[in-house]
Amino acid sequence: MRDQKLQKLIFEKSREGRGCSLLPACDVPAALPDQALLRQAPPRLPQVAEIDISRHYTEMQKRTHGVNDGFYPLGSCTMKYNPKLGEEMAALPGFAGVHPLQPAGTAQGCLELLCRAEQVLAEITGMDAMTFQPAAGAHGEYLGLLLIKAYHQARGDRARNKIIVPDAAHGTNPATATMNGMQTVNIPSNEQGCVDLDKLRAAVGPDTAGLMLTNPNTLGLFDENIAEITRIVHEAGGLNYYDGANLNAIMGIARPGDMGFDVIHLNLHKSFATPHGGGGPGSGAVGCKALLAPFLPLDRPVQQGEAYGFEDPVQSIGRIKAFYGNFLVVVKALSYVLTLGAEGIREAACNAVLNANYLKNQINDLYEVAFDGICMHEFVLSLAELKKRTGVSAKDVAKALLDYDIHPPTMYFPLIVEEALMFEPTETEPREMLDYAAQVLREIHAQAFSDPAPLLNAPLTTPVARPDEVLAARSPRLTFEF
Amino acid sequence: MGRYIPAAPAEQRQLLEAVGVASFDELFAVIPKELRIGGLCIEPGKSELEVSALLRGMADKNRVFPVIFRGAGAYHHFIPPIVRSVAGKEEFVTSYTPYQAEISQGLLQLIFEYQTMICELTGMDLSNASVYDGASAAAEAVTMCRERGRSKALIAASSHPMVIRTMRTYCESADTELVVVPEREGRTDAEALAALLDGGVACLYVQQLNFHGLIEDADALFAQVHAADARAILGVNPIAAGLLKSAGACGADIAVGEGQPLGMPLAFGGPYLGFMACTKALMRRIPGRVVGETLDAEGRRAFVLTLQAREQHIRREKASSNICSNQAHCALTAGAYLTAMGPDGLRQAASLCYAKAHYLAQRLCEIEGVALAHPGDFFHEFVTTLPCPPEALLDRLAQQGVLGGLPVQQGILWCCTELNTREQIDELVNTVREVCGA
Incomplete structure (x- = not known):
């Protein structure tokens, strides 16, 4: 239901003199820095009582849609259910209370956990080594290209500064190449949405540092020429980078390491069921083949006989953040992998693919599927035809879903599909939810022809209507004005 | 075997039938046979009870110092209990980045409040919605300062060694020369700085409090930096910021820092929080997500992710940072912490x-x-x-x-x-x- 009154900011709820009683009086002689070092006025933080805080966050909670609220088929984001076991394990004082710089001998459990996670995730991906230092997928990509660059440079192969990226790739891929001072070579996809082998052959050369690829790709299609693709790059002297955003489709079925990939990032917050936290913290674990292991970041947890410790790889690229990564996220991911085990991992992938195909088949008579056929864990609809005939766009359909408590699919991505909507139902949705989503999509389709006007203003039942994004960007208001 | 799939085996078979395939293998027929594996060499799955015991066993091998x-x-x-209580709400834990503003007003508003609080702490005009940690925030800040002809960055030797090491990685990969400004008696040496400040310097990073715990004379250092037309970045301890002169008052163009002290446990080093704020002049250079206030189609106040034209999903190879996922939940936690603490x-x-x-x-x-x-x-x-x-x-x-x-x-x-x-x-x-x- 629409808000009937202004939703107040915490600053607007602040009352002079209110607060919580949290800290004791000072039990040592009082002391303060020199006056010249002090701030002139206190920061204008809210002054509120604990009950004010409790109610404020409850109001905000009701205005936020989580996986617990309903279907969340956000393509390429793998919004599967996040088991509560992981939360409980990450909150154990034996993990949460460990200082990162306490002696390794007193943090054996943390180090063992990281080594164990490395072992199982390396097996799942077909890699030889893994680091958990990257905090997110894009951070992992950054590290992956650092490794590739370091490898070429260590061989004196300094001319290799080009990264080949298919046009269906995530935006992070080309941005990562730029961060590494490398040039992106975009290659167009073929008619099936896969890598065009001839274009790839034409693109590789003595300046090729590597290829970045998502497989299954962002259209939800597995590229069956994958072995040939990686071979072409290897023969040209480049390395192959696997963007693990879509690993959920194939884990336990096939391994990037067997397909010819040399380095990979995983999004533990996608395939391995750790929560997204409203946009993070994630974990962008990076796995690599033995040839890249000497370049991994500093402070690599290793087993040394009976005990665990840290080791600095000989040709390490250094570090990309302080300490060892988003450790508690790794705790959650490991508890997930250990629960599922070999068979469960495979079953998850099987059902992710099954659910995607089921949902697609419930609507593909009405909606045009880009590259129809058996898909992997996700599929992309093109609403270009619907828009032409009714004026109802991909965005309008997405917004209409909000009125049915369904989080919209990813919109306008991949860029190579016009009016794209990308659905990834994941394996943790029951059939009745898929049937409900299909029925809703059919209703919206029918309405697009019979009575499209309300769809152009959808959603109609959410707390706010469509926000004016142009106004937000043109006259930015990024903080509360006191 | 443990599982989180609702579909019972019989239901799975019905779904396979509905899709028109005889088996799961058929769904994966497109994957060349030689690439398909028979099984994974990891242990069979376990019950939650067993996994819980196993992980508790690992946790018990750590020493938690009282x-x-x-x-x-x-x-x-100290982390006030109300902070964990409100931050742990399932909607905040399980939602994705708030691209769909209409059903994310709660999360967006809380990040907007967080941005405001970070600006209050740092004396800056605007803040982003967080980056990975203090070290990567410092490194990203240097990227913001690069100008044509200014490809050198200075960092105070008194900074945290891991910040220096992280910045070196980021600078090397972007062809920025990183020069360490020596210290004298534990603080940044102003004379050495003067000698290093030439027309090729883009910025200086100084840490307040520095690695030795000392309070740097940031005002004086930044006056020198500005006289050389370079930019000033201050690495801020957010608890000390409650008492000490703000980064803005010291003349910083960018304030960054490790936000872990704001309600996050030690957690063997993460997840922590990189906060990042800057002056208006640098608004379109700040990396990562930013929440802004706007109006909805019916005139209500509403919040959205904004200034997206800077970001990788729009600019692709022209973006200066590739960041997308950040530490949103840590930012939300920091906001709750600062709310509970108050001024x-x-x-x-x-x-x-x-x-x-x-x-x-x-x-x-x-x-x-x-x-x-x-x-x-x-x-x-x-x-x-x-x-x-x-x-x-x-x-x-x-x-x-x-x-x-x-x-x-x-x-x-x-x-x-x-x-x-x-x-x-x-x-x-x-x-x-x-x-x-x-």
Whole structure:
């Protein structure tokens, strides 16, 4: 239901003199820095009582849609259910209370956990080594290209500064190449949405540092020429980078390491069921083949006989953040992998693919599927035809879903599909939810022809209507004005 | 085998039928046979009870020190229970980045509130919705400062070693030359800085409090930097910011920092929070997500992710950062922490840190052979010399359940927070006297 009154900011709820009683009086002689070092006025933080805080966050909670609220088929984001076991394990004082710089001998459990996670995730991906230092997928990509660059440079192969990226790739891929001072070579996809082998052959050369690829790709299609693709790059002297955003489709079925990939990032917050936290913290674990292991970041947890410790790889690229990564996220991911085990991992992938195909088949008579056929864990609809005939766009359909408590699919991505909507139902949705989503999509389709006007203003039942994004960007208001 | 799939085996078969395939294998027929694996070489799945026991066993192998006198980039502070309670709400934990503003107003508003609080702490005009941690925030800040013809970045030697190491990685990959400004008596050497400031310098990063715990004369350093038309980046400790002159008042163009002290547990180093704020002039260069206020189609106040034209999903290879996922939930936690503390609570925490550290320093220096390694004021960390090998002392402290300071080149880097009582401090001093005294 629409808000009937202004939703107040915490600053607007602040009352002079209110607060919580949290800290004791000072039990040592009082002391303060020199006056010249002090701030002139206190920061204008809210002054509120604990009950004010409790109610404020409850109001905000009701205005936020989580996986617990309903279907969340956000393509390429793998919004599967996040088991509560992981939360409980990450909150154990034996993990949460460990200082990162306490002696390794007193943090054996943390180090063992990281080594164990490395072992199982390396097996799942077909890699030889893994680091958990990257905090997110894009951070992992950054590290992956650092490794590739370091490898070429260590061989004196300094001319290799080009990264080949298919046009269906995530935006992070080309941005990562730029961060590494490398040039992106975009290659167009073929008619099936896969890598065009001839274009790839034409693109590789003595300046090729590597290829970045998502497989299954962002259209939800597995590229069956994958072995040939990686071979072409290897023969040209480049390395192959696997963007693990879509690993959920194939884990336990096939391994990037067997397909010819040399380095990979995983999004533990996608395939391995750790929560997204409203946009993070994630974990962008990076796995690599033995040839890249000497370049991994500093402070690599290793087993040394009976005990665990840290080791600095000989040709390490250094570090990309302080300490060892988003450790508690790794705790959650490991508890997930250990629960599922070999068979469960495979079953998850099987059902992710099954659910995607089921949902697609419930609507593909009405909606045009880009590259129809058996898909992997996700599929992309093109609403270009619907828009032409009714004026109802991909965005309008997405917004209409909000009125049915369904989080919209990813919109306008991949860029190579016009009016794209990308659905990834994941394996943790029951059939009745898929049937409900299909029925809703059919209703919206029918309405697009019979009575499209309300769809152009959808959603109609959410707390706010469509926000004016142009106004937000043109006259930015990024903080509360006191 | 454990599982989180609702579909029972019979239901799975029905779905396969509905899709028109005989088996799961058929769904994966497109994957070449030689690439398909028979199975994974990992253990079979377990019940939640078994996994819980296994992980508890690992957690039990760690030593959790009830008393901590170590900081060095990760600080042990009081976390008000209300912070964990509100941040742990399932919607905040499980939602994705708030691309769909209509059903994400709660999360967007809380990040907007967080951005405002970070600006209040730092004296800056705007803040982003967070980056990975303090070290990567510092590195990203340098990227913001690069100009044509200015491809050199300066970093104070007194900064956290891991920040320096992270910045070196980022600078090398972007062909930025990184020069370390030496220190004198533990603080950034102003004369050395003057000699390094030429027309090719884009920026200087200084850490307030520096790695030795000392308060830097940021005003004077930044005046020098601005006179050379370069930009000033201050790495800020957010608790100290409740008491000390803000980054903005010191003349910083960009303020970054490690937000872990704002309600996040030590957690063996993460997840932590990189906060990042800057002046209006740099608004379109700040990386990552930013929440802005706008109106909805019916005239209500609403919040959205904004200034997206800067970001990788729009600009692709022209974006200056590739960041997408950040530490949103940590930012939300920091917002809840600052809300619970309020201006008085934050000031009180900062004052307690300062007073206790100074009491500890004074008591330690009563011991022969123990002295402050650097002159000048510090905040809640300081280095002392030690007349005995640190290992013996730290082992003895560990037996008493105390994590002592961090061994550094000149002795030990000690830290006190509001959690250290006078009794703990006095006991620590006694132990140091016993082990190291004459």
